Amino acid sequence: MGRLNSMVQPCLRPIVRRDQAVMRRAAAWRPPRWFRLWMVYATRGGDGWMWVVAGLLALGFGGQQRWQAFNAAAIAAGLAILVFMSLKRMARRQRPSVQHAWAKLTAPDEHSFPSGHSLTAFAIGTALLWNFPTYGWVLMFCAVSVALSRIMLGLHYVTDVVLGSALGMFIGVLSVHLLAHV
Numbered sequence: 001m002g003r004l005n006s007m008v009q010p011c012l013r014p015i016v017r018r019d020q021a022v023m024r025r026a027a028a029w030r031p032p033r034w035f036r037l038w039m040v041y042a043t044r045g046g047d048g049w050m051w052v053v054a055g056l057l058a059l060g061f062g063g064q065q066r067w068q069a070f071n072a073a074a075i076a077a078g079l080a081i082l083v084f085m086s087l088k089r090m091a092r093r094q095r096p097s098v099q100h101a102w103a104k105l106t107a108p109d110e111h112s113f114p115s116g117h118s119l120t121a122f123a124i125g126t127a128l129l130w131n132f133p134t135y136g137w138v139l140m141f142c143a144v145s146v147a148l149s150r151i152m153l154g155l156h157y158v159t160d161v162v163l164g165s166a167l168g169m170f171i172g173v174l175s176v177h178l179l180a181h182v
Helices: 003-028 033-047 049-061 061-092 116-132 134-150 158-180
Strands: none
Touching: 003 134, 003 158, 033 049, 033 134, 033 158, 049 061, 049 134, 061 116, 061 158, 116 134, 116 158, 134 158
């Protein structure tokens, strides 16, 4: 593992430098109050309750495909949690050290990659979007808000969020297809 790490580190340096530059710029920005509130509420919604509400709404008002949508979202959530917990243990990337003047939130753990909030938000959002395309813009707005909030609150680097979101979308589609073939 040491040799692999020594080969990978030089390749990651430019990415790490860009990530850190973005974090410094985000930390220096003093956004308007509405934006700060949006980011805090989005990140708190991404703690899970927003997706529980979305799942319950799918069950209550989802018509014929309600169980398919709910089950796909549940599978996506479970897979997302397994993936992000495993990747965090393997990657062990430290969270940003830049302190934001307006955001005083503490992270649930010390590891940054991937963003579990972003991964889970996009996994569940994608699974529900697949079944309810009419309401997809609301679900994707929520997922994007959660992902953006993780960067703006200084809890994750851009690459943590982008890769977490992409993995989440993949897991969301995978869960729909797994359920369709059962």
